Amino acid sequence: MDQEDKDVDESMGLFEAAFHARHVELSQPQIKHIAVLHDDSDQDPTVSLLALATKELFGASLTDIPAPVLGMDAAEKVALLRQSSEEMDLVFIPAPFGEDIGSLKTQSLSSVVDLFLTEARVPTFVVRQPMEEPKSLLHSPVVLLDWQARFQGIAASFACLFAGKNGSVDLLATIDPTTMTEMEALLGGDKDDMATFRTLVRRAETRLSGGIVSAVQNLESEIGFDCRFSVQEGVNSARACANQAHENNGFAICAYLSETGSPSLNRLRDLILESQQPVLCLPI
Numbered sequence: 001m002d003q004e005d006k007d008v009d010e011s012m013g014l015f016e017a018a019f020h021a022r023h024v025e026l027s028q029p030q031i032k033h034i035a036v037l038h039d040d041s042d043q044d045p046t047v048s049l050l051a052l053a054t055k056e057l058f059g060a061s062l063t064d065i066p067a068p069v070l071g072m073d074a075a076e077k078v079a080l081l082r083q084s085s086e087e088m089d090l091v092f093i094p095a096p097f098g099e100d101i102g103s104l105k106t107q108s109l110s111s112v113v114d115l116f117l118t119e120a121r122v123p124t125f126v127v128r129q130p131m132e133e134p135k136s137l138l139h140s141p142v143v144l145l146d147w148q149a150r151f152q153g154i155a156a157s158f159a160c161l162f163a164g165k166n167g168s169v170d171l172l173a174t175i176d177p178t179t180m181t182e183m184e185a186l187l188g189g190d191k192d193d194m195a196t197f198r199t200l201v202r203r204a205e206t207r208l209s210g211g212i213v214s215a216v217q218n219l220e221s222e223i224g225f226d227c228r229f230s231v232q233e234g235v236n237s238a239r240a241c242a243n244q245a246h247e248n249n250g251f252a253i254c255a256y257l258s259e260t261g262s263p264s265l266n267r268l269r270d271l272i273l274e275s276q277q278p279v280l281c282l283p284i
Contacts (some may be wrong), residue, residue, distance in 0.1 A: 024215035026153060028161045029123075033056045035088045037081050037084075040067040043101055046134065047127045050278060051092040053135035057162075057165035064089070067098070074111035081112075082120055092125045095272060101129065109272060117268065118258050121283055123158065123253075129276045132165050137277060139167030140250025144241040144265060144271060145212065147173065147204065149267075151177040151255040152212040159253050160216060163225035170244055171229040173212055174237035175201060205231050238270035255282040 036051045038044055048064075065084045077098070087090045094101075096110035109117075113126065131137065139236040141159040145152055159169045187193040213229045214264040220227040232240050245252040254271050256264040272279045 007099060015079075020118055024149075024153065024211045026157045026160060026215045026219060027155055028219075029089070029154075031089045031161070032060050033088045033090075034058075034060045035062070035065050035085045035091045037061040037065050037085065037093040037097075038067045039089055039094055039098045041094055041096075041100050042061060043127060045128075046130050047094045047125075048091045050125065050127060050131065050134035050138075053138060054090065054092075057138060057164075060089070062280070073113055077112050078112075078115040078119060081116060082240075085120070085122055088122055090123050090125065091120075092127060095126050095128045109269060113272075114269070115255075117265065117283075118260060121258075123283075124281045125278050126281055127270060127278045131278070134278075137250050138162055138165055140170075140248045141246075141253050141280070142170040142172060142241055142245040142248060142250055143212035144237060144252060144254045144267075145171055145173040145208065146255065147208070150284060151264065152162070153215075154284060155253045156216050158280060158282060160219045160223065160225070162251075163223070165224040168226040168228065168248070168250075169216060169220070170248065170250075171216060171227070172241055172244055173205070173208060173229075173231045174235055174240050175233045176237055177234045192268040200234070209222050236270075238267055238274045241271055242276070245275060249277075251278040251280060253280045253282065255284055258283045 031054070034051055034055055036048055051062060052061070065081065065114045065233040072080070086239050093113060093115045093116060096108060098113035099110065117124070139162060141162050142161045143155045145155070156171070163169045182193060183197055187197070213227075216227050241252050241254070252271055252275055256262065256281075258265060268279070268281055
């Protein structure tokens, strides 16, 4: 099997995974202990304000973890930050870490943030751009849904928790333009075959909405927030989610597998780089 066939099989597998959606029940996580990972950059005040607003929202404790001492390399810094935050329910970290926001180009998170996302096992708010009113965005999460079920529950659960009684939850699924382009090329532009593929996609959308979306809607009725679900075809998933979070004046949520080379980790990195809003990163 050549690489093109493998890529198509992987894409088809993501859609097929949604076909077997079962009844989903969400249990909301507990946020009792929060930590801010300081870096003495110009992002520190923004990150602290967002963490303080989250502390007040959930009545959690807040721990300030000082910036690592000068002279440490990225691996040493990450080891220290991991040790300091491993008992936390949620941590906040600026990106780039250890340097002012204007010092790095837009396509870099910094080696510390990159390593922390790969190695840490705690939900992490990555804050990349300054915010005028951090408190106002906490009730408007936008979830970048993955077609695979194991990524869906944790992201939706955190979204419902933050939305609360008067907020909103946007559930966004996307079909990357590369997938559609490759499929069209491999099918030779055959209209009937493409129609079959699009039918497959619609079936996946239905299963997705019948599983995770229904579970969120059940909590919507119970708690009182507003829930919206959409599927965007032929769009860059990270950009679409970042744009929606910015439009909502909210934040993005993305679950990921923290393995080097993981497609979900790469997508998360893209989302953080695209986003002007904070991104809640959920390792599974």
